[in-house]
Amino acid sequence: PSPVDANQLVSEFQGIIRKAVGEACRVKVWTSEGLWLCHVDPARLETALLNLALNARDAMPNGGVLDIEMKNVVVGEGAVAGCLPGSYVRLSVRDTGSGMPPEVRNRVFEPFFTTKEVGKGSGLGLSMVYGFVRQSGGHIAIESALGKGTTVSLYLPRATQTPGVEMEDVRSQAFPAGSERVLVVEDNDDLLDLTSAMLTRSGYQVRCARNGTEALRLLRSEEFDLLLSDIVMPNGINGIEVAREARKLNKGIKILLASGYAGDALDRHQAVGEFPIIDKPFRMSELAARLRSILHEA
Ligand SMILES: Nc1ncnc2c1ncn2[C@@H]1O[C@H](COP(=O)(O)OP(=O)(O)OP(=O)(O)O)[C@@H](O)[C@H]1O
Ligand SMILES: [Mg+2]
Incomplete structure (x- = not known):
């Protein structure tokens, strides 16, 4: 607090x-x-x-x-x-x-x-x-x-x-703005709406996917600067697999995975060290700041 x-x-x-x-x-x-x-x-x-x-x-x-x-x-x-x-x-x-x-x-x-x-x-x-x-x-x-x-x-x-x-x-917690192309992958509709609304408002070009399959389809047909994905998702393909495939398709893509619920523990364990993670629940201003710093990394 x-x-x-x-x-x-x-x-x-x-x-x-x-x-x-x-x-x-x-x-x-x-x-x-x-x-x-x-x-x-x-x-x-x-x-x-x-x-x-x-x-x-x-x-x-x-x-x-x-x-x-x-x-x-x-x-x-x-x-x-x-x-x-x-x-x-x-x-x-x-x-x-x-x-x-x-x-x-x-x-x-x-x-x-x-x-x-x-x-x-x-x-x-x-x-x-x-x-x-x-x-x-x-x-x-x-x-x-x-x-x-x-x-x-x-x-x-x-x-x-x-x-x-x-x-x-x-x-000073204003949302830092950006203009990059971001793919947001999240199976919770409310959170997906919330995140995409915030990012769009901050100037990003946002595309949304509700599961891993949709995400892979978009990654194969469009170019993105950053992938923001939930780790645990239905339909078999989790966020870590989406992230690995995204890297294969585009070496330069920046990645941020979101995790937090107890059920994520195991999957999260696999991702630690491989990809940056943001803990849920996060403040929208916190997410915006993380995106800026990840996008600015060399
Ligand atoms: N603003 C409201 N007006 C009328 N009824 C309400 C209101 N807020 C809550 N309720 C009643 O209280 C119940 C419990 O609310 P709660 O937010 O805990 O769960 P929910 O909305 O049913 O499901 P969830 O929020 O988990 O999606 C609701 O199902 C609804 O009957
Ligand atoms: Mg409710």
């Missing part, structure tokens, strides 16, 4: 949220002047925001409004049920969607609890957000009623450090 300016993080991330929720949902961001820094892991905060935005999108199949609001709040003893008294940056995500009946509302943090069709929801979104907020020493509150929309509020503890060097760090 580090001191994070939520105004800035949300502002930088809003393009990705807009892309994820689609055009039917209007996204409004309400920053707040004089907002305190909060003490959280910025990559996990981005993932949490994306999860909340996707839930809001699913609750508004015919469109609606998604408000994201930041505010300083001082919580007094007993003022917010379950929340320790103290100073927080409250980040609220409000939708005008279907809302939840109490029997759903009461179970949303349970791992694997979902009301979505098989294959649509894993039921892990909110339990991950809950875990993140609790580990950060914060609190999460949900207000929801059937037909009345939903507001999820994250109470993120105020950072106690005085703004200084860390603040500079947070501010």
Whole structure:
């Protein structure tokens, strides 16, 4: 965790949220002047925001409004049920969607609890957000009623450090731009959309593949400066095999593999030393910085 300016993080991330929720949902961001820094892991905060935005999108199949609001709040003893008294940056995500009946509302943090069709929801979104907020020493509150929309509020503890060097760090994390041709290979649609949106916005020429077979087809028919591939993918061909084939076809291609989930351990082991790896989950600004440094290597 580090001191994070939520105004800035949300502002930088809003393009990705807009892309994820689609055009039917209007996204409004309400920053707040004089907002305190909060003490959280910025990559996990981005993932949490994306999860909340996707839930809001699913609750508004015919469109609606998604408000994201930041505010300083001082919580007094007993003022917010379950929340320790103290100073927080409250980040609220409000939708005008279907809302939840109490029997759903009461179970949303349970791992694997979902009301979505098989294959649509894993039921892990909110339990991950809950875990993140609790580990950060914060609190999460949900207000929801059937037909009345939903507001999820994250109470993120105020950072106690005085703004200084860390603040500079947070501010300077703009996405470095590029113009190279990048092939992104990722089987998770949300992450693929997110990554390609960020890279396109940063000026890269992006092509996407959802599995190893698609990736190989593109590598054989087009030229790329860089391959960014997930390691573990369905359909038999993993990211390491894609990377090796890419090198055979084009000796000069730069490669970055993404890995992080426990299941990747074995495959990851094979790739260590052979290709550079970025750990998941990563911040988009972190990815942009890694790409720049890899593309600039001789
Ligand atoms: N903004 C919301 N509006 C209405 N219902 C919601 C909202 N957010 C969550 N829910 C309900 O809570 C359930 C659990 O949400 P959660 O994010 O944990 O899992 P999921 O969205 O079903 O699947 P996943 O996020 O893993 O893809 C959802 O299935 C839905 O019924
Ligand atoms: Mg969800």
